[in-house]
Amino acid sequence: MSEQAAFQPRIAAFLCNWCSYGAADLAGVSRLQYPPNIHVIRIPCTGRMSPKFILQAFRKGVDGVWVSG
Amino acid sequence: MEGDFTVKVVSHPRYVDMAKCIACGACSEKCPKKVPSEYNERLDKRKAIYVRYAQAVPLKYGIDKDNCIFFAKGKCKACEKHCPTGAVNYEDQEVRRDIKVGSIIASAGFKPFDPSIYLQYSYSKFANVVTALEFERILAASGPWMGHMVRPSDEKEPKKIAWLQCVGSREVNACDHPYCSAVCCMYAIKEAALAKEHAHDGLDAAIFYMDMRTFGKDFEKYYEKAKGKGVRFVRSRIHTITEVADKSLQIEYVTENGVAMTEEFDMVVLSHGLEIAKETVELAQRLGIDLMPSNFVKSGSFTPVASSRPGVYVCGALAGPKDIPLSVVEASAAACAAAGKLSGARGTLVSEPEIPKALDVKGDAPRVGVFVCSCGINIAGVVDVKAVVEYAKTLPNVAYVENNLFTCSQDTQDKMAQVIKDQGLNRIVVAACTPRTHEPLFQETLQSAGLNKYLFDMANIRNQDSWVHTGEPEQATEKAKDLVRMAVAKASLLQPLNEVQLSVMPAAMVIGGGISGMNAALELARQGFTTHLVERDAELGGNARLLRITAKGEEVAPYLKELTERVKSESNIVLHLSTAIKNVDGFVGNFKTTLAGPGGEEVVEHGAAVIAIGAAERRPTEYLYGEDSRVKTHLELDSGLMSGAIDPKKTNSVVFVQCVGSREPERPYCSKVCCTHSVESALHFKEHNPDCQVTVLYRDMRTFGERELLYKEARSKGVLFVRYGVDHKPRVAKAGDGLTVTVRDHILDRDLLIDADLVVLASAIVSHKDESLAQMFKVPLDEDGWFLEAHQKLRPVDFATDGVFMAGLAHYPKPIEEAVAQAQAAVSRAVTVLSRKEMWLPGTVAFIDQKKCVGCGVCWTVCPYQAIAADDKGLAVVNEALCKGCGTCVASCRSGAPNLRGFTTQDVMAQIEAML
């Protein structure tokens, strides 16, 4: 259990510039706190999201991938 | 005269040649004379040669002659000796010029009230009694203590702070300020909340107030949030402050249930109000414009930015106490009004800025420059920016790194352009806030330095790092490094892009035919643009048809009649009544909107749109509304008074109940206009029937600004104001032929019974929550259904989506003058689009590598914008004017033929690689 708690996953977050990326900015403005594990890559639209990106991220060793439009 | 003024302007000597000054600060450093700094509210010192504040524009030094040793004694000249550019000129003279203009806008602002005249607050005597503005500077990173919250007497962190509201507002004994300053409640809550964040081991923050006036958009939520964070709100006006041995301060007050209390605080902040400076009054006299008795400039509710003199306009706090968003709205509104009659001269004095030809960087090895912003303490308060700078220096391709206090400030921008040239940088990364707000600014700097603006990327280390990981500085710093590494990896691959030019359709669409919509349409028409005014009802006017008078006492009906007639006779306006919006295609400059009206469907082309769909009065479900016809809403009362169905002379007792459906968990906002409306209606009853018993049951009276005078008048005329708590709501019951209203008096802690002939409910204003319209124009609504502006303070009529603007109640409940101002502001903003002949579309569009294309057709099937078609060889080509750069084609092609400029597969892969 303690090992689980100490594990800090690295998560690739692909966020749509117009939707979730904006929400992320707004979360900042509102000072809403959240865990620092996500690393954001801004994409113009979820339509841009190639499966390749997800596979590449896992292949490189991320623990999770989050795609949000 | 209007349209042709000659303004005599005096430029005072600054004794520094602006062309030569490079703002290096050497003069100020060597200047031996120290002077209390006005910018930091005299809490620290500046020199006799100085800049007022670090972000001043233009960033040029100047000599304060009255404090300069050379001007007093004839020797010193330290600044001249140490200036590396020879910019100091003691012989500088004042310059008088005549400027010819068509319109004048007065925006001289306010002066914070000086509380020294109050003996009871001992502001000038007790060190730890400060004004709110001084406290603001104490909290500021660029303030006297670098943002460390300390009290002046011993520079120790206070554990207990009291804010006293209404200092120099709602007060006629020590000062002649019967008005409410409108902004102090909010800034006091903000300061209390920020102070709690600044405190290292807890802070007891208490706000002593009379009525909590959080009437603006999202203000009530902010107030509730502050309560949740433990800010104490005490309803009591403090009459005396005494100092105790350690310079702490003792306050005596009486609680709501009459208990006398004594409490000690480490510091007392006086929430001082707004007033007009003597010099500003003199300026107004020179301009020949009328002032109110309060010295604010006089304007009408229907012409909120027009002064009494034609051609002279007014905006901001000069025209009445107000906050930033409304000041910004009025600024745009004044620009609209001032430009209206001058639209024929538009562009005649314009010269095109020269953008240097972009350097060809193709084939050059990437030389990345990284600028890490501290954003005051917004970033540096959490993230170790120095560590990020050192780390960035170790990254591949990085040639130059620096840290800035505010990377976005004008002087840093100028420096950045110079650094780009000096260091031969060809890719730039700014680690700061969000590209959604600041990318265009930095891109401009790249252009001015001769770099293609697409050779740029940002690392979002504020909105998505320091602000959201406040409690984890180490992890936030590591994340900032990661984000910089990812941005550098992407930047290294970026290529210069070209932009697409598009024409702009010089026509506008206004949706909603109420006061806001009609004003917007008329102003657009006056500025020479064909305007389609779309109204779903069969007639114009909206809610105003049911309104009697404004807060300034102007009758609404005659104005509405005149306004409607002007709209109908304006040749530039195309009126679409009983018409709905079916569909919206296109984008800024080129919208194609399908209207469904009585004559069938019609497609209208326009370059910009103003959403002014208004709001509605909520139908109450409480207080016997709908069961007893003597229980009415505000609009029903006004209609009744106008038609004569309600006669004040025949009314013996009327009870107004405030906050019916507002400031409740279900609708956690203040409807803003109801307190004033009740007071002006109460006065109407008293005026026509002095014997009528008029009672107002309220939670906080929110007669902000000069509306306070109405409240004062109502009390003096015998209107009874009884406050109730949200957990003790009044009750309305039938009693024989009449109605009885029961309310708990909080001082007596007993029920009061009031007989009433008429009960008027201040029912909430509710949004239309028009999600389909929002979706069609791709603009957001907030959780209460109000249209959500691009920035609550600085872009109050814009959407994040270009070419779409808002006005009136669709944005939030507001009185008529604010709705009209917002309509004018929306026009001002829309004209920035419509007055352009062409626009440039972003270069971030898709392109097809035809060597890889097999002509399978997947991309042109999936493209949501129909931007891809087959060429004569059957291979895909992109129409760059239609492409919105979504990248769906790239993701769906099996051969990898399409790619998206600025977001290529290689760019994203590099970021993924750099993430780990």
Added chain:
Amino acid sequence: MFARRRFAVLKNLMEYAGIEPGRLQFSWISSAEAQKFQQTVVSVTEAVKALGPAKHMIKDIRKVA
């Protein structure tokens, strides 16, 4: 639309490749929904944390891509 369908298929593929479904998350959040964003970050982080470090996929899958 296309993105949604693509993701549905991809999730199955991932499971086939040995990636637990919980490691790949999709959501739709509008730019006004800051609260929802925060809540989603928390739930995504917790879901991945519960699964522990990723082990299965760190091998060459270039052929699949």
